[in-house]
Amino acid sequence: MKYLIKFRLGKSVFERAIDPRFYIEDLQELGKADVKIIKENIPEPDEEPTDEHRFEADVLLETDRSLDEIKEILEFILEDGVEIEVLEGEQKEKKEETTEKRAEVPQALLENYKLETEEILSRLRESLEELYSDPGSLELINDVFRSFHTLKGNTGLILSYGEEPNLKYIHEITHKAETVLQKARDTGIGLSQRQVEILQELVDRLDDLFLAFSEGKEEDAEDVFQLLEELGSSVEKKEELKQGEGLPSDISALLNVASQYVPVYRELCTKEELTEEEEDFFRRSLVTLYKVTKELGFEDLNKKVKDLQNSFGNVDFKEFCENLEELARDLQKLVESKSAEAKKEEKREDKKAFDASKYVSKSKYLKIEEGVIQDLMDIVGELSVFKEWIYLFANKLQKFYGVPDAAKELKDNMHRFRSLMDSLQRTILEMRMVPVSTLFERFPKLVRDLSRTLGKKVKLEIEGGETKLDKVIIEKIAEPMIHLVRNAIDHGIETPEERESLGKPIEGHIRIRAFQEGGSVVIEVSDDGRGIDVEKVRKKAIEKSLYTEEELSQMSEEEILQIIFQPGFSTKDQATELSGRGVGMDVVANTVRELGGEVSLQTQKSLGTTVRLILPLTLAIRKILLVRIGEVTFGIPAEDVGEVFRIGREMVKSLKGVKVVYHRGRVLELDFINERLGVKSTANGTLTLLIDNSLSKGVVVDEVLSTIDTVVKPVPSVLQTSEEISGITILGDGSIVYVLEVLK
Amino acid sequence: MKRALAVDDSATMRNLVKMALESEGFTVDTAENGQEALQLAKKNTYDIVISDINMPVMDGLQFLKEFREMNKRTPVLMLTTETEARKKEEAKRLGATGWIVKPFKPEDLVKVVKRVVR
Structure with a gap:
């Protein structure tokens, strides 16, 4: 192979600290090289490269190397004034790459x-x-x-x-x-x-x-x-x-072109004389502008461009530049107005994005210790108690102190105070909310890992990750959720072979879904597996002596299914033979109940199972059962109450000095809290019992009035007189209710 | 002894460059980004600089630009990827002596370095 390689290198190469002589040396090593230096004015190591500096040489090279190899060597300067002519020899196909040896990684x-x-x-x-x-x-x-x-x-x-x-x-x-x-x-x-x-x-x-x-x-x-x-x-x-x-793409193309051209036009117009390349730039750029403005129907601009095209080279450069400046200004105006539009658009988008992340309690916004928010919440709680006091005081001013004007003024301003308090409270509540996706995001990996180890094929679908929930709740239900998903894969979803023989899709389906429903957030874990066999639950319940056959015969299928949430129903080793859910469902149920939520379960044989966790939006707001004892209204956290039951007074028995009743085959210890609270009961023949979740004790009240959702505040220290009182809450009419946690 | 400066936010790359050049008898300093590299370049004189393009704090192109403002005669090789063809042009314009396409083996690097510094 014979090549003629021409070096015609100038300033730009020297500005890149390239020494062309190295390349000549490299070429000389390839074979027989005849080097003819035409011009050699290379800047000294400490010299600024100028237009004076040039390197010109012709190298006649005879070698067995391919054109590609030579190009590779000259890669860095190939486009900067190096020409390669192949004088002799076929231009070989690129040499087949020698199969690379697998080398050891250091x-x-x-x-x-x-x-x-x-x-x-x-x-x-x-x-x-x-x-x-x-x-x-x-x-x-x-x-x-x-x-x-x-x-x-x-x-x-x-x-x-x-x-x-x-x-x-x-x-x-x-x-x-x-x-x-x-x-x-x-x-x-x-x-x-x-x-x-x-x-x-x-x-x-x-x-x-x-x-x-x-x-x-x-x-x-x-x-x-x-x-x-x-x-x-x-x-x-x-x-x-x-x-x-936003903008049609061709308008943005014009804007793009215009914003690039305008500064160049201005710079070139400051020159006395144009080089060939610069003239070329004018011609080309005007052609482009002409085309684009025509297509877009900017007639004024289009005419101006055309005039400029015609005048270029024919009129004085200065005059041309003045006209050009006019066009440049027009273009710039267009760019500015359009990009202002685009910005508006962008802002709107930004706003949307911001809304979506409004409740973010982590990331770049601000990290706040949970305790601080809790403190804030408590303070607001006390404040709102104080607010009620002011309201009462206004009444007093009117009725007892005889200053109705002052009372009226105070009351009028109270409305504003109230609404401010309410929004303060809401805002703080929002600070505790995080999207459930923070919990859901670990499931894809869990499902993949589990299905791999258990030899199942499972597709996971997640919905409603943006639903927000109190951070504390999210943390508490993490374990139970993992439990439910694991159960669904382990016991719900069948093996691929089994599914195939049943005519089901080979890939099992698990869906985790969250959504808000009223004041609650529902999280569902569904599978399309084998479902839970009610018969087997029934048998197991008898085996475990949780219920008698007679009791079970009185229960609906649904009630029987609920048994699996009871403690002592299932243990690990039985879970697998019980073709359904098993492991620690009682733990799941307990956690959810503790949070003031509920668990329910739907299952259909060979179609699948859905477990629903119904959770309160926030722990700050609790469901309170209002009860009356004598003349006084008390509140009892609804999540503590398993059952409300009315009995005749004659059913109360005394067992070793303790008052008890028999209920569902169990002995319930009765707690007459009116005695402890020093309130006189007005109940006659019938007693109302609030029974705890584990069915071990009953609290006696006169009447259940209603349930309310409310913020329970800590008891202000001045009111802390009885240890039964765990908090206070304020009703709509401003009356204060003591909350008793006597069933915990 | 020749002295080199290797700039890359990836420790793996940094060490690879270091290993390769040290085996050729270079003393090698390293920097994790353009800013660190500039500071070193102000204090020391290097025979060659090898820099990644994509880096936090100050990227390779900005570094190249600022480096060239104070030094026109030290070869600078940029580490690029195939997808960064546009940046290659940009790098040339800013005064890069050459480039090395990632991934590369130590011997490839040495080959290119020998092409620009002697």
């Missing part, structure tokens, strides 16, 4: 990689969690982008030593994620919450893959492609949406 490098990958994954998890609450944050997106980017780069490096299946997946995932994030960042569109969710799932998968890589196992990750697809396609959708709402 140990230190591998250690480094592992360590850093762990760091990156944990950082990713953190950033994504924040991003979930604030999916529009470009700063966070950039953080996440960088993490993916770094991981991709590092993984590519290890892969360059030889193929490894897990790393190939990691490389693919990070590459795709990076592309999507880059787009989201550069277009300023941000991500959707769903996309963040997918990224979180992908990070889970990366975690799995990385673990498999570290342990030398092989992880199947074909499932990621679907996720990746969804991740990418949703980005496009969102973008389309934005373009549709």
Whole structure:
């Protein structure tokens, strides 16, 4: 092969600290080289490169190397004034790459990689969690982008030593994620919450893959492609949406062009003379502007551009520039007005995004210790008691102190005070609320892991992650939820073979759903598995002597199913033979009840089971049962009450000095709290019993009035006279009610 | 002895560059971002700088721009990825001597470095 390589290098190359002589030396090493230096004026190491500096040489090279190899060597200056002519010899096909040997990755490098990958994954998890609450944050997106980017780069490096299946997946995932994030960042569109969710799932998968890589196992990750697809396609959708709402894309193209041209026009017009390239720029740019303005129907602009085109080169450059300046101003005005529109649009979007993350209690907003919010809540509670006192005082002013004017003024202003207090209280309540997605986000991984170990195929569907719930409740139900999901997979969903023989889809389906219903939040865990066999529950209940056959015969199927929530019904080893739910359902039920919620269960043989947790929105507001004892109204937390039951006084028996009644085959100890509270009961022949959840004691009251949802405040210290009183609450009419926690 | 500066936010990459160049007899300083690199470059004289593009605090291109304002004669190699073709042009415009496409092996790096510094 014979090549003629011409070097015609100028200032721009020297400004990049390139020494062309090195390249000549390199070429000389390839074969027989005849070097003819034409001009050699290379700046000294400490000299500023100028237009005077040039390097020109022709190299005639005879070598067995291919054109591609020579191009590779000259890569950095190839486009900056180097020409290669092939004088002799066929231009060979690119030499087939010698199959690369699998090289050993240096140990230190591998250690480094592992360590850093762990760091990156944990950082990713953190950033994504924040991003979930604030999916529009470009700063966070950039953080996440960088993490993916770094991981991709590092993984590519290890892969360059030889193929490894897990790393190939990691490389693919990070590459795709990076592309999507880059787009989201550069277009300023941000991500959707769903996309963040997918990224979180992908990070889970990366975690799995990385673990498999570290342990030398092989992880199947074909499932990621679907996720990746969804991740990418949703980005496009969102973008389309934005373009549709915002400017038509061709207008933005004009704006783009205009904002690039205008500064260049202005700069060039300050020159005395134009170079050929600069003249060329004028001609080309005007052609583009002409086309675009015509298409968009900006007639005025279009005419101006046309005039300019005609006058260019024909009139004095100065005059041309004056006309050009006019056009530039028009364009700039257009750019400004359009981008102001676009900004408005953006602001609107921002606002939307902000609304969605209004209740975020973590991320960049502010982290507040839970205790502080609780204190705040208590203070507001006391304040509202005080508020009632002021109200009463106003009445007193009017009636007893004889200053009706002052009373009226005070009362008038009380309304404002009241509504301020109410919004203060609401605001503080909101501070405690977080989206249930903070809990749900751990399920995809749990389901994947469990279905893999149990040999089941399970598809998980999550709905309503944005539903908000008191943070304390979310924390408390985490364990029970995991329990329910585990049960659904372990006992609910059948094996793929079993499902196939039943004619069901091979892949089982688990759905976790949250939604608000009135003042409660409902969380459902449903599966399309085998359902719970009522017969077996019945048998087990008898076996465990929880109920007699007779009792059971009186119970509806639904009631029988509820037995599984009772303590002592199931233990681990029986759970599996009992083709349904088992393990610790009583724990689930207890936790939910303690929170003031309810559990219910629906099941249909071979169709599946749904467990519903009905939870209060917040713990700050409680359901209180109002009861009357004598002339006084008291409140009892409804979650403490398992049953309300009326008995005739004659049914009360005395057992070793303790008053008891028999109820449902149990001995209930009675608590006549009126005696302890020093209130005279007015009940005659019939007693009303409030029975606790474990059916072990009953509190005697005269009458149950109603239930209310209310904020229970701690007892102000001046009122702390009896230890039975755990709090106070204020009714709509301003009366104060003592809350008794006597059933706990 | 020749002295090099390796700039990358990834510790893996930083160490790879360090390892590769040290095996060629370079003394290698490292920096995690452009800002750190600039500070080092103000204090010390380097025979070559190798910098990543995508970095927090100050990215590689900004670093290159500011570095070139004070030094025109030290070769700077940028670490890029295939997807960053546009940035390659930008880097050239800002005065990059050359680039190395990630992923690369130590010997690839050494080859390129030898092409620009002797």
